[in-house]
Amino acid sequence: MNRTSVKNLRKYGDLPFNLAVIHGGPGAPGEMAPVARELSAFRGVLEPLQTAVILDGQVRELREILEKHGSLPVTLVGFSxxxxxxxxxxxxxxQLVKKLVLIGSGPYEEKYATNITKTRISRLGKTFSA
Incomplete structure (x- = not known):
């Protein structure tokens, strides 16, 4: 397996790099490395490490990495x-994304967020209950 790294990017496998794994956090760089290693047996994988502190910066950073190092359009596998x-x-x-795989994503509709909040509160001890 070929693995190379630059400032905020790790590469696994060989060209073409048409898959990117996106870690959770923010602040959890590297947690998708095991996934990247496994997938690199089948294709080239990019593991961008977010360093920007605001959302627009992270989107811009990801775009720059994919445009410079990816074989577009790519498959994105995002966790959390x-x-x-x-x-x-x-x-x-x-136009930059061929497929999108979401793992452990937060909710996108408020009705689901309400259910998640109730579940989380129910799991807390009596000291923390609302």
Whole structure:
């Protein structure tokens, strides 16, 4: 397996790099590395590491990485916050994304957020209940 790294990007496998795994967090760089390693047996994988502190910066950073290093359009595999970032990125730049895979994404509709909040509160001890 070929693995190379630049400032905020890790590459796994060989060209073409037509798949990118997007980590959660923000602040969880590298958590998608095991997924990238496994997938690199079948195709080239990019693992961008978000460093920007605002959403627009993360979208811009991802676009720059994919345009410079990816074989466009790419498949994005986003986990947790990375799923939400991938969803937002795809909405803004649909021409750069072939497929979108969301894992452990937060809700996109308020009705689902309400159910999640109730579930989380029910799991807390009596000290924390609302």
């Amino acid at each position: 916050w990375g799923a939400m970032l991938s969803f937002i990125f795809t909405a803004r730049h649909p």
